[in-house]
Structures are given as C-alpha cells and as structure tokens.
Amino acid sequence: MTAVFSVTVRDHMMIAHSFSGEVFGPAQRLHGATYVVDATFKRVDLDADGIVVDIGQAAEALHAVLAELTYRNLDEEAAFEGMNTSTEALARVVADRLAEKVHAGELGEGARELDALAVTLHESHIAWASYERFL
Amino acid sequence: MTAVFSVTVRDHMMIAHSFSGEVFGPAQRLHGATYVVDATFKRVDLDADGIVVDIGQAAEALHAVLAELTYRNLDEEAAFEGMNTSTEALARVVADRLAEKVHAGELGEGARELDALAVTLHESHIAWASYERFL
Amino acid sequence: MTAVFSVTVRDHMMIAHSFSGEVFGPAQRLHGATYVVDATFKRVDLDADGIVVDIGQAAEALHAVLAELTYRNLDEEAAFEGMNTSTEALARVVADRLAEKVHAGELGEGARELDALAVTLHESHIAWASYERFL
Amino acid sequence: MTAVFSVTVRDHMMIAHSFSGEVFGPAQRLHGATYVVDATFKRVDLDADGIVVDIGQAAEALHAVLAELTYRNLDEEAAFEGMNTSTEALARVVADRLAEKVHAGELGEGARELDALAVTLHESHIAWASYERFL
Amino acid sequence: MTAVFSVTVRDHMMIAHSFSGEVFGPAQRLHGATYVVDATFKRVDLDADGIVVDIGQAAEALHAVLAELTYRNLDEEAAFEGMNTSTEALARVVADRLAEKVHAGELGEGARELDALAVTLHESHIAWASYERFL
Amino acid sequence: MTAVFSVTVRDHMMIAHSFSGEVFGPAQRLHGATYVVDATFKRVDLDADGIVVDIGQAAEALHAVLAELTYRNLDEEAAFEGMNTSTEALARVVADRLAEKVHAGELGEGARELDALAVTLHESHIAWASYERFL
Numbered sequence: 054m055t056a057v058f059s060v061t062v063r064d065h066m067m068i069a070h071s072f073s074g075e076v077f078g079p080a081q082r083l084h085g086a087t088y089v090v091d092a093t094f095k096r097v098d099l100d101a102d103g104i105v106v107d108i109g110q111a112a113e114a115l116h117a118v119l120a121e122l123t124y125r126n127l128d129e130e131a132a133f134e135g136m137n138t139s140t141e142a143l144a145r146v147v148a149d150r151l152a153e154k155v156h157a158g159e160l161g162e163g164a165r166e167l168d169a170l171a172v173t174l175h176e177s178h179i180a181w182a183s184y185e186r187f188l
Numbered sequence: 189m190t191a192v193f194s195v196t197v198r199d200h201m202m203i204a205h206s207f208s209g210e211v212f213g214p215a216q217r218l219h220g221a222t223y224v225v226d227a228t229f230k231r232v233d234l235d236a237d238g239i240v241v242d243i244g245q246a247a248e249a250l251h252a253v254l255a256e257l258t259y260r261n262l263d264e265e266a267a268f269e270g271m272n273t274s275t276e277a278l279a280r281v282v283a284d285r286l287a288e289k290v291h292a293g294e295l296g297e298g299a300r301e302l303d304a305l306a307v308t309l310h311e312s313h314i315a316w317a318s319y320e321r322f323l
Numbered sequence: 324m325t326a327v328f329s330v331t332v333r334d335h336m337m338i339a340h341s342f343s344g345e346v347f348g349p350a351q352r353l354h355g356a357t358y359v360v361d362a363t364f365k366r367v368d369l370d371a372d373g374i375v376v377d378i379g380q381a382a383e384a385l386h387a388v389l390a391e392l393t394y395r396n397l398d399e400e401a402a403f404e405g406m407n408t409s410t411e412a413l414a415r416v417v418a419d420r421l422a423e424k425v426h427a428g429e430l431g432e433g434a435r436e437l438d439a440l441a442v443t444l445h446e447s448h449i450a451w452a453s454y455e456r457f458l
Numbered sequence: 459m460t461a462v463f464s465v466t467v468r469d470h471m472m473i474a475h476s477f478s479g480e481v482f483g484p485a486q487r488l489h490g491a492t493y494v495v496d497a498t499f500k501r502v503d504l505d506a507d508g509i510v511v512d513i514g515q516a517a518e519a520l521h522a523v524l525a526e527l528t529y530r531n532l533d534e535e536a537a538f539e540g541m542n543t544s545t546e547a548l549a550r551v552v553a554d555r556l557a558e559k560v561h562a563g564e565l566g567e568g569a570r571e572l573d574a575l576a577v578t579l580h581e582s583h584i585a586w587a588s589y590e591r592f593l
Numbered sequence: 594m595t596a597v598f599s600v601t602v603r604d605h606m607m608i609a610h611s612f613s614g615e616v617f618g619p620a621q622r623l624h625g626a627t628y629v630v631d632a633t634f635k636r637v638d639l640d641a642d643g644i645v646v647d648i649g650q651a652a653e654a655l656h657a658v659l660a661e662l663t664y665r666n667l668d669e670e671a672a673f674e675g676m677n678t679s680t681e682a683l684a685r686v687v688a689d690r691l692a693e694k695v696h697a698g699e700l701g702e703g704a705r706e707l708d709a710l711a712v713t714l715h716e717s718h719i720a721w722a723s724y725e726r727f728l
Numbered sequence: 729m730t731a732v733f734s735v736t737v738r739d740h741m742m743i744a745h746s747f748s749g750e751v752f753g754p755a756q757r758l759h760g761a762t763y764v765v766d767a768t769f770k771r772v773d774l775d776a777d778g779i780v781v782d783i784g785q786a787a788e789a790l791h792a793v794l795a796e797l798t799y800r801n802l803d804e805e806a807a808f809e810g811m812n813t814s815t816e817a818l819a820r821v822v823a824d825r826l827a828e829k830v831h832a833g834e835l836g837e838g839a840r841e842l843d844a845l846a847v848t849l850h851e852s853h854i855a856w857a858s859y860e861r862f863l
Contacts, residue, residue: 136778602854
C-alpha cells in the first residue's frame, strides 16, 4: 500500500456507567460521560464518484450506532454484562457495529471497498481512546 | 467601568443524572455527561502582583468545587433534590460555590477585589451553557 | 440585572459568495466558506423546568435557519441583493431569523422570556464574527 | 446600545519571561509561553462595505503588534521593566497597542468608528486571560 | 522502521465548487467551503539541525500550494475538469503538490530525506478527510 | 496485527529556550513556548480490567515527566547540552522518559504489555510535532 485516503465524521453520546476493579478508584461509583465520537473510514482508492464513502451515509450510520447507546445507563444494558465499558472498550463496540453496517451495505455498495475503520471516543479535553481495525 | 481584565481556568467533571419533564425526551432516562468547565474571574484593575487572581489558586478552587460533584449520580445528591441538574443550573451551582470560596479568602486576599465570575459548562462539541454573576 | 444564564448550540453551513469593494481584494472573486455557527440564548432566570431554552428545540431552530442558506450561492439569493454577505452581516441575518422564530413560539412558550441572542460565525481557525441583540 | 457586531482574528507569539513575587512559585524561574492571541473589534453599526473592519488589515495590525514581542525574552525589554508580564497584563499591552493603530488609521478610516476592543491570550489548553476596553 | 518523527503545519483556503452525482444531494448545487488544512511531514531520523523540516519553509510551501486554490470557484479551474473536488480528492491534490515542492528542494535540501507526507482537510467541526503517501 | 487500541492523555509544560543554526532565524534568540503534550499508549489487546492502561497512572506518569522540564530554561539543562530542543526532539525526550516509566512498572504491571507510545507536542494553534516508537 503506497497511499491511503480517509474520511472522518463526528457525533456524540451521553451515558451513565460504573466500573469494576480497584484500579478505577472513584470511577467505581455510578457516574457518566459525554463521548465525542470520531469515526474514520479508510481505503486505498477513491470510488467512481471520487470519494471514500458518502459523508451523509457515514454520518447517518454513526448516528444510528450511537442512538442505541446514548441516554442510557450502560450498567443495565445486556450487551455489556460482565465487562467494563471503558472508553477504549466502547471504541471497539462502536467500530464493530459500524463494520457490520458497512458489510450489510448500509453505507452504500462502494463502501464495501473500505479497507479499515478507526473510532476515537473523547471523554474530556484531556483524555481520549481509539480502536482501529481492518474491514 | 471603562475596561475589564479576566482570567479563565478549565477543568472537568463526569456525572450521571436524569431529568424530570416531558420537554427532556430521552434525557428523562438515567444517563450522564462530561462537563468541561471554564471558570472566568473578572476585575477592573490588576492587583499589586499584576494579576487578576493567582491562576494556581483559581485552578485549585475550581478543582475543589468539581471534586464534590464528579464521579457521582446527581439524582442521589441531597443538594439537588427537587431540581433538574441542567447544564445551565449546574453552571450556577459551580459559580455560587466558587463565589463562596472567593468571599472566604480561599483564592487569596487580593481575590476579594474580584468584581464578577462566569462559569461555562461544555456538555458536548455542539452545546454548552453559562452563568455569570457579580461577586 | 445581577446575573445571566445562557445556552449555546453549534451547527454549520457551506456557502458560495463574492464581495463587492476594493477592500476585499481576492475575495471579490467567487469563492466559498464553511461557517461553524454558534447561537447563544440568554435570560435572567431559568424557566419552570430549570432551563434557559430546550436545547433540542434550540438546535432544531438553528438548523432550520441554516437549511435556508446552506449549499447555496448567496450571490443569487434575492434576500442578499445589493449587500455584501460578510461574516458579520450573515451573523445578523441568522440572529434576526432566530429571533423571529423565538417570537413565533417555535422554541417553546417559555422561550418568549429570553432576553438576548448572540450568533457567532467561525469562517476559519483564525477568524470569526458575531452579532448580539436583545429579543 | 441595542446590538453590537464584532470581528475576531487569531495569531500567536512565543516569548520567554519570569515573574517576581512568591505567589508565582516555580514561575519565578525563567521559563516561556506560547500565547495564542485573539483580537476582537466591536462596533454598533457596520460600515459602508458591510463590515466591522477589514479582516486583512485587522490581521496585519495584530501581526505587527505581536512581531514586536515574539521570539524575545520579555525580562530584557525596556517596556516591561518593573512589571510582571502576566497573561492578563500582556493582554492589555496588546490591546493598547492595537488601539493606537486604530486611532492612527492603520486599520482603515472606517475603523475609527470602532467602539471597543478585546484581546484574549491563551497560555495553554486550560488557562487564558483577557482585557477589554473602549476605543 | 522502529520509530518516526513528524511535524505538522496548519493553514486554510476558502473555495466554491459543486459536485456531480446523485449521491451528493444538495451539494450538487454551487456552494463552498473553508478547508482548514494540516500538512504533516514524516521521517525516521532528524536532520543535522535536530529537526524534521524547517517549520518556516514548511508553512511557506503549504501557503504557496493553497494560494493557487483559495478564493476561487474550483468548477472553473482546468486542473479539476471532469473530477469531483471532494474533500478527500483535494487532500490528495494538496499532498501531491507539496511532494513536488519537496522533490524540487523548496523545503530545503534536508527535506529530501522526508519519508512520507499526510494532508488533512477539515471541512467543518464534524467532518474531515486525509490523504497520506510516501515521498 | 489486525487491530489496535490506544489511550491518550493531555498535559502541558512552559519552557524557555533558543536554537542554534541559521535556519531558525529569529528563534535563535532566547524565547519560549507552551507545549500542550499528548501521550498515546497503544496495545493490541485490552488487559483483564478491559483497559489499555490506567488513565490515572498514565496522567500521573506524563505529569511527572513534564514536571522535570516545565518552568525551566532548557538552554541551561545539562540533559540538552549541544542539541536543539526543537519540538520534535522534545517529543522524543518525553516519549523515551515515558517508556522508561512503563518498563519500570510505574504505569502498573499490565502496562508492560503496551506495544507502542506516541507523543505529540503542540507549540501553537498552527504547528505541532510527534514522535512514535515501539516499547
């Protein structure tokens, strides 16, 4: 691979949760976070329209993934039972759910040519976490 | 007043809460937020050291106020019983608690000359709220 | 007035335009801009729900105002005939159109108690302009 | 005054300095800062071209003021002898020097109608200071 | 390669354009954008002066590339005939033109040792695109 | 490697220094900088607690590294004798000192599984530099 294109869209979610494990200190209490979420779509070549992915469809797909998480207490979601919903773990959840939508054709037929996907969750102005995977 | 100086310090808190009232829609569910908090201290003249307030003491005072709120479920805090902890309402809480510290001399004797105080809480990259008051 | 609350929501628009007048130099040519738009709503007291304005309705109102401007060549819009659509002039247009929506009750009945409105248009990372008015 | 327009331009400077006074702790040692500087020009009405001030002339004026300060050790500048070059004190220096340029006509004849000027110096991602004055 | 250094400089351009293809929806109309442009220069080792590239020369090279694009209607530029000037496609144009300048020695002799180049164009606070290539 | 997680923490330092070499122009004079510093920790798998590294320990480690540099004139530090403390060179210094702390177990036993480390120093709103290395 000699070069790579990417497109990123940003959205956010606001959730409650708590952590299990001494290492988390006061974050073991029920608290919450706004996650400003950046989803980056990567590919080696542009499609016939000259784009990586339709930015409108990318934004809708990200919004749909976040809509299933936002305004919720993640401690009560079956999908997260027995796991810590750390920022980095949630980055993977969002990335994997976006990957499913890519594979299902929800970002357009051309998006099936995407090579990789990265998701960054900003939890504050001084901390963020990412997960990057191939598609 | 022909001119005014100000100094701002930034910190953050991460809380859970829910809202009462139909207008809040899905935010009536238990969820959470990271608030990136800016506290601005204003005065007409600089003090003998050439400053508005010692930036170190200002940052410590803000951190102390936020330490009483962060990593908590605000729905269970006695101080907020019967009120919606909206972003704008919390901006006032932080500002009023900072004002008490100013009046108690915790930001230094010179800080008693401060004229006004503004607090902004950023709840996401697309929404924030402020409260400004005299001291 | 001893204190004031505010709530701000952010959105954006992407337009083409050109300017008339030697002072504008190369900006006399047809070019374009992304305006990241912040709309700030101000009032002295919170309403019965403990808010300045419903943030959802505020965001929808701003989006509706920007939807009439975005993805257009402002040089061909009748509303702007004979005027330069400078960043500061557009800030006023957005603010005045938002004010009409406030007065028409589109931001909720409580929003009629709003005292002032400020709109900031960011045209780049190094330049922005604002317009603030009473309601 | 029922409404006000403003235009802001951003630039930066990189200086060395030290402070006198116990309150400054380790900042009494020679150290340095990047100041990201925002200069805001305000007026009640737009000029005949539909602007607050020519953004190009405003940016040049700010750059000229900062060029006299940047890449210097402020402890050795005669202009600052006997004073602490705190962020808030430097905000006033920049604002007053910009005001001189406005009055000298360097921002254009129309800029003589400017009503006020505010300067903000960002010293880090968690601290900044401002000075606002009439013209 | 066990490690890599990089230096990034930021500038911007303001252009008008339109897109061809149903996928673009309302962006098929003539509109515009501010692109805040980050150019990142990468290399495995620092040069004899202890730098990746002279930041002043890098900023000048980026400014020169953007000067050929800014304040223009890209629909009328011969260089872009028959292509969509999407954010990702423009990122490649800027990167390739910077690469030519690197190879022509315009960023200094040492810059010929650069290994890769990445260009990011931010089209709004919620969307950006990148292109990265070897040199 | 099919995927990678990362966590980033942000802090800052404020230093004075000067550069040797004609290429640096006015930056050969004693001046200074605020560096906003991002430290990114990367690994292929999460640990038993579901995290990359404890964010509290990561922030403390970064703060400890920066505490040895901030509020100093780097020209007088023995560690930097004979080298230019360029932004990119300092990024390496911070990264290497953090790597030592990782290897010494100061970020927790689990952090010994970290695969790579990247450090970015922002010197202004328009320039930054990075260094990335394996652990």
